[in-house]
Amino acid sequence: MNPALSHTPLGAALVSIWAKGYRVSNSSEEFQLVVPAESGGLQGLEQTVAAATWPAILDDLLRGDDRLLKDEFCLLVNQNQLIAVALAPSRDRFRRRSVVAVGAMAACDWSDAQLATHVAKTRNLALRLAQQYGEVLAANAPHLEKQLRSNRFIPERQFQVAGEETADLSLWTEIVAEIRKWRGVTGVATAGLCRTGANVLYGTADEMARVRGVLTVDGLFDSRSRSISPIGDGLTPWSLVKPEEPKTERKIPVEEQLAALRSEIKDIRTEVRDMRHEGSVLRGLVTQVREMLGPIYDFVTRKDRKGKGKG
């Protein structure tokens, strides 16, 4: 695990932000990493997202409808980390359409039964922050650039995940379950964000057919069947990688088997005899009790009859 992230308590996430229109890490105002101000501050899977071909990604995204940005997602995973990337619309300083991308990276324990909840919350954090920062950055206050350049926009990148909502939990439960089945999954993403490092496309077979020439993916998480179908050799089921050894039974000679059967029959006979004996003991007890209660019963019923006669 990355040393910095290993200090991040479970339930916390490191946040990174990409936006356009502010001179922060570079001298240009193009789409770039704005939190942290320098890419040297990125860790683990954040670096994978940073290495994506963002100009090409943005070209496609800005051709679409702003309202659909919230549905785009990317979940990258490795042995002990996950990062959820979310998008939201914004405006640059000239009021032109722009996009804010937020990554929320958290520690991940694949043996944890609550992993899907953790993923859903991390995704919710990324989406919520993208939407809020989209508005904050669109406001274009004069002091924003100064804060971004000096890393004061968010003095502490660590955010708590625990309090987040678990939106679309059933979807994330299925995605996590499917990732667990396949070896070689680097992440699952919608078409708009697949180029940030995910090799499984989330969508329909039609979408797959449309983007196949553009994207290189190893699998499709079919949004209808809710399962991953591998494409090519990139993904292999974990069960085939480590096939279980077939169980071989020791051959027992016929004589030994007969002897064992006889022994079992003998045991059963003994048990039946014991049960008969216990039954006769019980019957004896019942007879004794009946004899003891008989006089009392006769006395009570006589008294009862007399009483009724008087009445």
Place this chain on the structure above:
Amino acid sequence: MPQDFADQLMEALPAGIWAELTPRDAGGMMAHEGGAVHFTARWIPGNRPSHLKCFPSRGESASATAASLVGHERLVRLRARLERLRNQRQPFVVDIFAVEELNNPPALLVAMELVTQLRDRPPDAALAHQVLEQLGTRDDQTAWIHFDICPKNTGITADNRLVLIDPDSMYQVEGPQVGISLPAFKSWRLPIVILRELQQALSSGLGLPLHLAQKKHNAEVIVLAAECCLGWSGRPLEEWVANSNASPELRTFWDKELASLLQGRVDSPLRVLDRLRKVSRSTSASAPAIAAEAPPDDSSLARATQWESLAGWRRALRLDQLRGGRLLDYKRRLLALAEANPSDKRWWQELLLVSVAYERSPVAAKQIVEAALKQHPDDAGFALERQVIEVWLA
């Protein structure tokens, strides 16, 4: 509000943590020039609406009295106290999100959950039960005491919890004395008997004996509960009790309870609650707490004086509907009536309320309290008021 300081804060507060920053006119003693400034904002990490209170830190050049209010040393102590309060998470204290020291401008930032102050809600008899049940003092050693309980410093959260706000007025019980560093509270909410005791104890400068701090706290809780039934009061307690126009059952109940309080006998809020429950059970739960539309009876007609003729103005003042010219107009009327009836304390008390809580002018407040003391030199309430205003003025 010191505009420069507010502007500097808007630039200094991290925009990725505090969004939708909006200056807020919170009123109160600390909101005057040189004192605390308030904002509402959205706290992005927790995604909750919040109320930010910022105390500007005065450097070494500040006078001794100013240093006692917002000097660096006091703010360091205040920060430690507020962090302790946040870490201990008291159930009936507003959630504190952050306590931070800012460098440029030098200030102490306290961020808390945004609540609806009771003064901004109509009085509600059901709240009286909550107030008595939840806000009274407890005997445990880590208890906290609020030194200024009133409808402005009590609020209802979004999830309908009753909480005390203005956390810098909270002090922790530590042994037989409570170290009150700034004895700011609304003296007109307390009976004269208790005020005298407080004045005497505070003048020693050694803090407040625990029993007296608890007594004051509980008295304010009982008065707040009464206000929930009888209507918000800014008037002196004695007159408010005499003139209340609540439903007969509640008026009888509170007349009795407050009469006892006026004599300095402060019962446990829980015992007051037990008695209130009996009254509530005997009356219809659906009956309105305040007989606002009830026709005036003979006694109230007899009390109809010039004071009553300004009832609408008083109400508008407390609903924060008097601003600018209207506020000045009201003050002019009050001054004229105070000059015409100098022996009537009510005019002076109302004038003080206007100057302190609405005009937020320590200079004007000082003039009024001096004039009031000329007419009523032995009044403990005015004397204590002057003491507090002098600290504020400094």
